[in-house]
Amino acid sequence: AAKFIELDKVILLGVLDTRSSHVEHPELIAQRLLQYVKVLGPGRVVASTDCGFATTGKSAAITEDIVWLKLAALGQGARLVRQRLVDVGTPEPTSLVYSPTGFRVVFVHGAEAEACGATELICELARRSWSFDVLPLGAGAQRGFEQLRFSLDTPMALVALGAQAASMACEVAQLLERDSSISRRPHTIFTFGQHHPGAECLGAAPLEPEAAKAAAAEIQARMQGCMRFDKRQLVPSGSLLSPAKPPAEVDVVVVGAGLLGLYMAVTLTRRGFKVVVLEQRLLIGGIWSMYANSHSQVNSSEGGYSLKDVLGECGANRDHSTAREMITDIAKLAKEVDASTFCGVKVVRIAKHGDGYMTISQTDHAGTHITVSRGVVLAINDRVGIPRQITWAGQEAFTGIVTTGTNDNLAHVDWRGKRVVVVGMGAFAIENTRTALEHGAEHVTVVVRRHGTVCPKIIDYLNFVKPFDSEFQHDTTSNIKQMHQWSALYRKSGATIPECWPE
16 A cells, blocks of 8 residues: 555545445445545545446346446545535535626617517526616717726626627727726627627527527626636645645745735745745635635725735736635645645644744644744634524524525525625625625615724725834824724715714
């Protein structure tokens, strides 16, 4: 067995008995697979049968229906393993894939659209999009630009039916691209019939209901195809092929492979230091890969999250970047220190060791490790705690949905027409309020113990431009000035002043 491990081979594990007619339970299959995954790593174990189902020409013990039941159990067991590996080190199960967020449809049409009957296409597009706008051909490109100039929140599909409508859609898109004062989500032009530069042609105009349905589905698929993110991309390559074994000596140990930990690792590596990143989960990404929902967005100024300068990319993150955009940037960052990142490693103690430090860690496979270093960076989360489980009186009689608003627990909810109650006023509470309304909820009530504070963006931005002193503290005078402006903005807007604020 030891020699096999060293050979770096992939094993097809026979977890199904092809001679017996009983169907293995998926949990049993998962247990068998996990035993080998812990030794070899997930990239070297494949779920398989122990032989062919027809071991002889006259085999009759395993009928076709049993074969399919066994194979279904095999797939289910493999999926259980996959989910459990993703959930290692998390307080609650999390999603494996970020599902797509919504998109806006802008329908440009003229007399040609009315002649061919666009009602079915309009209805299908409106049903599939978060918002739907119509630009009449007679409005002109400049008016269309003014109407869409501040449509920043979601990617936009400009759907043009007819040659003249396609020309106008292209003109509007050009005006939006020239307007550099605002950072927008991307837009895509879809046309029917003739091809136009910069547009995606979907063929002939959809005249029949089925053709309209297919065209709308194609537009949705193209708009949302790039919005998914499979979290298996967040597993370091070394962790796929063998259990983690941290090095004995480095310059700097970084504990935690979230955004801050990876940023520090990349920065230190570029400056010539030998760095190791230790992460107790099997995935990198921190709270963005653990707690975030598919519809989570950055709720603070982008100055605290933009990685474009580090990644060497032009431009800046758009305001309120989505979870997929954030985790995509984090994954790019992680590639630079992939060989130095060890997942499945739990740090149990850090102690002084001469002029440096001694980091003691543990792994499931190889036990205790000691890494000596000149410095240690603790990039561990101390803000987002473990979700609290609360049971409400009469909850068992409630026929609706009761769940926490993290870890994509609400990813598959159809919000349309629902009345929603959100308990709390933190970041996830506000996020789920927004998500419910974006997806068509009839009404949302937010229940809080005290008035929360809504922070205007300019106030939040000031936190990033104020200088720190040697103790990493802000000047108290500037804090008072900032609070004064915050209070003035509340009063000018007519909002209720939180009772915790000073007079």
